[in-house]
Amino acid sequence: MPETGFDMPACLERVRRRDEEAARMLFQELYPLVIKLVRSHLPRRTGEEDLVQMVFMKIFTHLDQYAGKVPFQHWVSRIAVNTCIKVLRAEKVRPEVRWADLGEDEGHVLDLLASTQEELNPDQSLASRELAEKLMALLNPEDRLVMNLLTMEGRSIEEVKQITGWNESVIKVRAFRARNKLRKHFKQLMREERR
Missing domain, CATH: 1.10.10.10 (Winged helix-like DNA-binding domain superfamily/Winged helix DNA-binding domain)
Known part of the structure; x- marks a missing residue:
């Protein structure tokens, strides 16, 4: 991600201490990345904002599992992509398109x-x-x-x-x-x- 002057480690530490303002700042910082990933992997029957909300719930719920071995944005990307894949699987997309469907x-x-x-x-x-x-x-x-x-x-x-x-x-x-x-x-x- 481009350099924005945002202090990610400090913000993550504040979020871990349940600082709501830091959580809002983290959401605003990560939203462009998450929405881009969701839009590129959007399942048919799930709205993009619903999916973004699911991704952020997982991020905040599992924040203690982030060990810092990879950049935080990569960790977030993996959560977003995996969430989309799970929703796609759950939808069990019909296996074919027919001419009449077009x-x-x-x-x-x-x-x-x-x-x-x-x-x-x-x-x-x-x-x-x-x-x-x-x-x-x-x-x-x-x-x-x-x-x-x-x-x-x-x-x-x-x-x-x-x-x-x-x-x-x-x-x-x-x-x-x-x-x-x-x-x-x-x-x-x-x-x-x-x-």
Whole structure:
């Protein structure tokens, strides 16, 4: 995180002593990081503010478990990502998207992608993003997380490693398998559209 003049160790010590003002300051300092992570891993049926609240409850509840071996923001990131994964698992996302599930704009984008090599114009990019999100929702939470971090956010393998705690091989294998699953689902949609 950028240097803000915020004294994290002192604030954490005050929060551990139940200082409410320090807890508010810590919340304000961490909110941008947590909301960014939540938005990039947002489950379908859970509102982002509800999820942010869950993350902060876990942070404050488990603050005594923070040993200081990693930067505090990394510890918070891991809590946020794990909370999102658990909520995604709990939602048990439906395992497929059918052509009938797509909106008119998404169907049009899919037709365009199948029939041309041209770039999408800006009014079609929203529909293509929605289509991509529907396809991403078909992945299991861990694969979706890796694809979001690597592809959507453009993070490096090293950054993904720090956020998830997974080793480099696991990250690469998950990304490879997730890409193959996305291709399979996309081809399935294309076959269904041609019927």
